[in-house]
Amino acid sequence: MLPTELLMFSFRAGLVLPKVLKPSPTNLSLISQLVGLFESHVGHRRFELEAELRALEAGRQDYRVIRGLAHILLTDHSEFEAGGSVEPLVVRQQVFALAQEHPPGRHHRAEVLAQAAQRLGSDPQALTEALYADLPDQQTLMSFEAPEARTLLDRFNLAQAQGQLYRAYNVIITARRNEPARYKQLLKYTKFFGLMVTVEGDADTGFTLTMDGPTSLFGSTTRYGLSLAKFLPALLHVTKWDLSAAVKPRHLPWIDSKDEEWSFQLSSDDGYVSHYPEPKEHDSALESGFAERFAKLDTPWTLEREVDLLPIPGGVIIPDFRLLHEDGRSVLVEIVGYWRPEYLTRKFAALKRSGRTDLIVAVSERLNVEKAGVKLGALEDHVIVFKGVLDPKRVLELAERLAQG
Known part of the structure; x- marks a missing residue:
């Protein structure tokens, strides 16, 4: 980028x-x-x-x-x-130490370099070149x-398009009628890049994905803006889509505009080319870390990554994992990393509409849920708020309670 x-x-x-x-x-x-x-x-x-x-x-x-x-x-x-055969840090330590021992004089520099070269088994010219060779320039x-x-x-053209998402308020993607696998692929891309997304529609007519942008968060984050930009090359692997983003204006002398927001629009017909290889598997850092920790446990529960799309009134959800017990019981797990109150409210509303009682929602403590005014309601018993990493033992404890019910 x-x-x-x-x-x-x-x-x-x-x-x-x-x-x-x-x-x-x-x-x-x-x-x-x-x-x-x-x-x-x-x-x-x-x-x-x-x-x-x-x-x-x-x-x-x-x-x-x-x-x-x-x-x-x-x-x-x-x-x-x-480059070179001698580490620059080692050279500096040796040269600076010797410089303290030699009083300044006409031949001070040459004497220090000669003595340092002798100690390091090199020559003065090589040490001169290595002295600051680790600095970028x-x-x-x-x-x-x-x-x-x-x-x-x-790459240049795509990078120019990616850069427009650094300052996006929100991004709306309309996925027109695709093969069912393409829908799932698209939703997994959003999870892989840790994006906050709400989904409406169905597999027959298409889905509308709304993603919150970095400027809509409490305390705009460059990191999230970069995630949106990184998502764009992945989106190019999906057929038949339109993207519309509300962008925070840039105050530049050559642009005469008093608009409070600008619009950035793309479609699958614009001819941009992705440099990403089409991945075989998509996991966010939160998901992969959770899976790695879960694999170390001795438990009758099995963690499954591939979970089908679950239709709900007005949309669809795609849980991150399914927990399957050896006796046949199962519980779904949804991990929410980035979020803001409006996003979490919509997420919980969608989960309530699903009518699922076998769903665990793990929410990162990036904001305090209570202070943010998010009402958990009937989902309160299904939510785990975690700080840093998600402990699989906590998830299993809740899975046992939900599966019993």
């Missing part, structure tokens, strides 16, 4: 339109120059490469395009290391994997 200062977009009639680079001769030539520049600097320090990049963009109106393409090449296609470009020009264009 790209930092905010490298996002490029136009603004028209309340709509944010991300920059799209086409495979024109000019752009392909620019990519060829950039790739050649990186390839020629393998084995050289990062500051040398960055100096060449600054020289390339000097005086050009498309300098931000160059910076955006270079950012992707630097972060996703380049490997930087300190002093690191060496060890390898560079050049992408295809079209692949780099696709």
Whole structure:
């Protein structure tokens, strides 16, 4: 993804339109120059490469395009290391210690480096190069994997679209009629990226997914905005969808707008290309951590990951797990990580409409439920509020009580 200062977009009639680079001769030539520049600097320090990049963009109106393409090449296609045979930290410790022992003088630096080199079994020139070699601009470009020009264009264009979700109030996805497996895949993507989502609709006509954005949370979080942005390439694996996001305006001198919110819209027909491999399994960190801890327990309960869609009036829920006892009893488990009061209220309303009495809801204590004004009502006996990690023993205790009923 790209930092905010490298996002490029136009603004028209309340709509944010991300920059799209086409495979024109000019752009392909620019990519060829950039790739050649990186390839020629393998084995050289990062500051040398960055100096060449600054020289390339000097005086050009498309300098931000160059910076955006270079950012992707630097972060996703380049490997930087300190290089050399001596650890920079070890060199600094030795050199600084010797510097304290030698009084300043005309040959002070050379004497210190010579003595340090002798102690470390190296030479003064190698120590000079290694002294600060672990600093970012002093690191060496060890390898560079050049992408295809079209692949780099696709990454740049998608990154521009992703960046519009950093400041989203909410995101609404309309999944038009798909294969049933595609619906499940879409919902599992939201769970994998830890997104707060409510679902309405049915498998015959399609579903509407509403996801709360980072600016709707108590204390806007960059981390959640990044999760929304990371979700977009995953969404591209799903067919037939439309996305609409309400975006917090950016006050820029070249945009004359007093709107309180902007609109960002995408669809499966816009031609964006995902660089994500289609995953075989999706788990959030909360879910995978819970499963790992559960696997260490000696219990007659089995934890199942694959749970079918459960239709409810006006929507669907897809629990994270099913607990299956060896005697045939079962309980569903839903883990809620990020949340805000309105989201949790809607979530509980959906669960109440489901009429399920065999459902456990584990809620992360990111906010105090009572202080936030969330009414648990009839679901109070089905809720576990956890801090940090979810203890599977607590879940099993509640599963035993619910399964008895």
